[in-house]
Amino acid sequence: MFDFPDINIPIAVFLIVYGAYMLFYVLYALFNVYHLIRYGVYGFGMYLIVTIFAGGTIILVAGSVFLLMEYDWSYPISLDKTVNYYNEDLFPSL
Amino acid sequence: MMNLHQLPNQRPNEHVVSFLRRQWFAILTIVTAFSILTGIPLLGSWYFWDTIQTWLDHPVIGPFLVILGSIYFLSIWLFAFLEFTDYYLDTWIITNERIISIEQNGLFNRTASELDLSSVQDTTAEIRGILQTIFTYGNVFVQTAGEKSRFHFKSIDNPEEVKQLINRLVQEKRAKKMT
Numbered sequence: 518m519f520d521f522p523d524i525n526i527p528i529a530v531f532l533i534v535y536g537a538y539m540l541f542y543v544l545y546a547l548f549n550v551y552h553l554i555r556y557g558v559y560g561f562g563m564y565l566i567v568t569i570f571a572g573g574t575i576i577l578v579a580g581s582v583f584l585l586m587e588y589d590w591s592y593p594i595s596l597d598k599t600v601n602y603y604n605e606d607l608f609p610s611l
Numbered sequence: 612m613m614n615l616h617q618l619p620n621q622r623p624n625e626h627v628v629s630f631l632r633r634q635w636f637a638i639l640t641i642v643t644a645f646s647i648l649t650g651i652p653l654l655g656s657w658y659f660w661d662t663i664q665t666w667l668d669h670p671v672i673g674p675f676l677v678i679l680g681s682i683y684f685l686s687i688w689l690f691a692f693l694e695f696t697d698y699y700l701d702t703w704i705i706t707n708e709r710i711i712s713i714e715q716n717g718l719f720n721r722t723a724s725e726l727d728l729s730s731v732q733d734t735t736a737e738i739r740g741i742l743q744t745i746f747t748y749g750n751v752f753v754q755t756a757g758e759k760s761r762f763h764f765k766s767i768d769n770p771e772e773v774k775q776l777i778n779r780l781v782q783e784k785r786a787k788k789m790t
Contacts, residue, residue: 528674535678542685545718549689549696552718556700558630559614566699570692577688581681588674 525593532590539578546574615704620725622708629705629776633766634748637698645691649684693718703764705773707780710753712762724762728784732756734777736770753777 550567557563613619615627656663667673700715711725731753738749749770753762767773 528671531674531678535682538682538685542689546689546692548718549693552715553696553699554612556713556715556721557612558702559612563699566695570688573688574685577681577685581677584677585674585681588677589670590674592670594671 523595525595527590528588528592528594529590530594532585542574546570618704618706618711625706625708627704627706628780629773631703631705631764631767631773633698633701634746634768636742636746636748637766638695641691641694641698644694645687648687652680652683701765703762703767705777705780708784710762710777712764726753726755726762728777728781729788730755731777731781734774736774738770751777 550570553563553567615630618625618627663676666676697715697717700713700721702711702713704711704713707728709725709727710731711723713721713723715721733754735752735754736749737752738744738747743749743766748766748768751764751767751770751773753764755762764770764773
């Protein structure tokens with residue numbers, strides 16, 4: 518019978534992907550804000566929109582960080598046990 | 612940053628008569644798309660909360676789901692902001708001397724053009740379809756003499772009024788030139 522090799526990777530690798538995405542997000546958002554300020558028409562509305570966007574971003578990131586802090590990031594992803602993830606505990610309605 | 616009281620290459624005695632953006636319906640489209648893209652996953656999570664809770668408690672699937680969800684909602688938020696920027700930076704300025712058109716296509720394409728009112732040959736207002744008829748918005752095309760391209764005011768409020776305004780300003784400018 519085929520056996521999966523016993524490879525363990527800490528779940529912290531997810532954070533690398535998340536960090537890369539956040540870098541993309543920040544760069545794109547800053548570039549967008551620069552566009553608004555550089556080419557937009559002077560007025561209160563523009564500052565309001567930038568503030569709302571920044572506020573929404575802070576709330577979303579803070580909420581995510583708050584949820585992510587609860588996990589043990591040294592927990593290994595074991596390829597050997599991957600098949601065990603698909604069980605009745607994960608899909609109680611099945 | 613552009614200041615309406617100090618336009619680029621402002622001429623003597625030039626003042627802004629009308630400042631136009633696409634009608635509020637464009638904003639409504641962004642808000643609707645944002646609400647649907649945000650609401651459906653949230654409603655789904657609420658309906659299947661028991662299963663979602665089990666997944667979130669899992670040491671591997673839990674963090675994966677939270678990161679996936681975070682990326683999803685941040686992307687929608689960024690997408691909405693990009694779309695708003697596209698809306699906000701598309702502007703048409705009508706002064707007593709010229710028409711200035713500034714159009715933003717995505718983040719990396721921007722077209723700014725202007726035409727003198729004396730070179731306007733004809734203007735066309737266009738309202739097409741049920742939505743444009745109900746909410747009174749549409750397009751205005753300004754044809755210039757000797758130019759193949761037309762100025763296109765996209766999805767603006769009351770296109771008929773804008774057309775009449777441009778025609779009036781063109782006549783005033785021509786009358787001023789004659790005297």
